[in-house]
Amino acid sequence: MSVDVPTGAANAHEANAAGTVPLQLVHLAHARSGDKGDTANVGLIAYDPDHFDLLREQVTAERVKAHFGEMVEGEVERFELPNLGALNFLLHGALDGGGTISLMNDAQGKVFSTALLRMEIDVPADVVETVADRGRVPEGWSVEDYG
């Protein structure tokens, strides 16, 4: 079975036997990250509140830890903010010591946010059809349009 995926959902694949499609989080959520010492936080916010349960079920602390692999030395904690349709993750030991110790370009974890949006989750095919693609610059957009 083939499913129309949102424009720009380049990493979306065909539905599997369970009727779900792997979809990158960038199509379902936006995010912001920051730091506290050697810990990066990532707040993940569903574009559509109806998709929050999908995030809650699948974007678990364990899956996020596995996603980041060697980038996160310590544990991953998860907190829920259902009123914002959001999850908050603490990635411990992600910043090479953090603060002024860190040798990382991203010493303050500012873009762990979009690194999380690379993760794929399994989205029911009928839900994929309802995903308005909001995660990427629209086709035909130019910087002339900005400002």
Next chain:
Amino acid sequence: MSDAPSDAVNDSAADTIRIASGQGFWGDDLDAPVRQVEGGPIDYLMLDYLAEVTMSIMQKQRDRDPGAGYARDFIPLMERIFPACVERDIRVVTNAGGVNPEGCAAALVEAGKRAGVAGRARVGRVEGDDILDRLEDLIADGHALTNMETGDPLESVLDRVRSANVYIGAEPIVEALGQGAHVIVTGRSTDTALTYAPMMHAFGWTRDDHDRIATGVVAGHINECGAQSTGGNCLIDWWNAPDMANVGFPIVEASPDGTFVVTKHPGTGGRVTRQTIAEQILYEMGDPSEYITPDVVADFTTIDVEEIGENRVRISGITGGPRTDFLKVSIAYSDGWKATGTLTYAWPDAAQKARAAAKILRQRLDRLGLEFDAVRTELVGWDSTHGQLVGEPPADLPEVQLRVGVRGKDRAAVERFTREIAPLILTGPPSVTGFAGGRPRVQEIMAYWPALLRREVVEPHLSVHVEEV
């Protein structure tokens, strides 16, 4: 102006007060506070200048010059806006005092005279958060100031401590406002207090108004990063953010009932939506059900966020619990040296060339017998932000910047590393450029030591001074 506090308008009206954010960190948009003062009615202007490492930078400046140690940008800024603030009864609350609130306030008084507000304005300052000179006594009295992350006692690094400041709450600011100060300069006041102290003052909230103060904490969290809540650094539909060159900074319209509306001045760029606010609420968030401040423990999970108009978002539903017996201490200590060097490699096989260069650089460092605690190689343009998530670089990558950093306890070794970058241009892989910046700079590492301290050993040392310009 009479001796009576000049806050009659704010206090007696007590309907809503407008608290504008004008600075999200030391180095933010210099003109933003001016736009906040000139762009429409506001009652308070909050300016946040401090981050975790800022205090140690300021302490270093004060070691060189006893009159320094505060956010210098604040003084010329106030010289520009002081008359307008006095004439429109806009009161300024800021942690620009850094490690020298007294020096900052003295410079501010002089700036006020130059700006022509002598006899019409009062400057307040809050002192006592700086415990650098008290550390030995505190440790002797049994306050170990244990590192919250490692569990080590402060004694183990005491000889290398460069700054030590307690995150203090709103009460001294409220007191200074009550004494009629137009501008209040603090040291390490907690960022959010710069926003909720005016609410406590104007609405007469006491420390037991947990839910209301907690709401003020959320307002402070939205204000404390400037335009990051009005469209700046905001991922959602970023390409549609209007007129960011003229971005409006956030303004909190607080109500006595403990709700507030976030907005910005008309005619400014950026935007205030449910999503821009949601992103900022999650910024630097820990456990959202336990956001600990010196004055209250706020629960962000009960929040209601509602768009009530264009660029108007209403926040309500926040709950809070009583403050804890402890205050957080921000300690910075010297922990070695570091340097980072970069070179740019061009197509074809740019990433392969860069990695080969890093390899021979490491071999040379080894041959020189230099020892480091860490050596880190990143490819800017490929993996320096998303690490191994991006896989292997393609051979046709147009260009990449090699970024190699080292850190260690031996300054001479780090210094020698900085002299090993340029030689790679003629002694390593080809198609290399981008050394125009010169030799990398050796930086002292200021490590952060978070600790807790019982509030009763801090609060008796806090003091408020209000003086006429």
